[in-house]
Amino acid sequence: MSAKDLYHDACVHALQKDGWTITHDPLTVSVGKTDLLIDLGAERIVGAERNGERIAVEIKSFVKLSPVQDLKEAVGQYVIYEGALAESPLNVDRKLFLAIRNETYDSVFDEAIG
Numbered sequence: 001m002s003a004k005d006l007y008h009d010a011c012v013h014a015l016q017k018d019g020w021t022i023t024h025d026p027l028t029v030s031v032g033k034t035d036l037l038i039d040l041g042a043e044r045i046v047g048a049e050r051n052g053e054r055i056a057v058e059i060k061s062f063v064k065l066s067p068v069q070d071l072k073e074a075v076g077q078y079v080i081y082e083g084a085l086a087e088s089p090l091n092v093d094r095k096l097f098l099a100i101r102n103e104t105y106d107s108v109f110d111e112a113i114g
Helices: 008-017 067-087 102-109
Strands: 021-024 027-031 034-038 040-044 053-059 095-099
Touching (some): 008 040, 021 027, 027 067, 034 067, 053 067, 067 095
Parallel strands (some): 053 095
Antiparallel strands (some): 021 040, 040 053
16 A cells, blocks of 8 residues: 555545545555555535535645656546546546645646646
């Protein structure tokens, strides 16, 4: 199993505070003979008589010397995980999110390269 991201616990607490129940830590999605580990799986009940929402969350710290290298890895992982979820009968309804800090959004994702 890979090491947990620097902000893993903070992300878990934020999701729980927002009403999400963590169902998987990590969420395993199989693609052929390969198991992918997405950082978190979570769900929450939307209404008493409706199905709940289900999400998968990949957490990224962006702590390398090169933000572009971090961006390439995060986007690559996101694309692979999104495809894997779409092909997984057990997870096809999960919406994938990339969890990053506000500072990372402002300095990388809000720029032209992001």
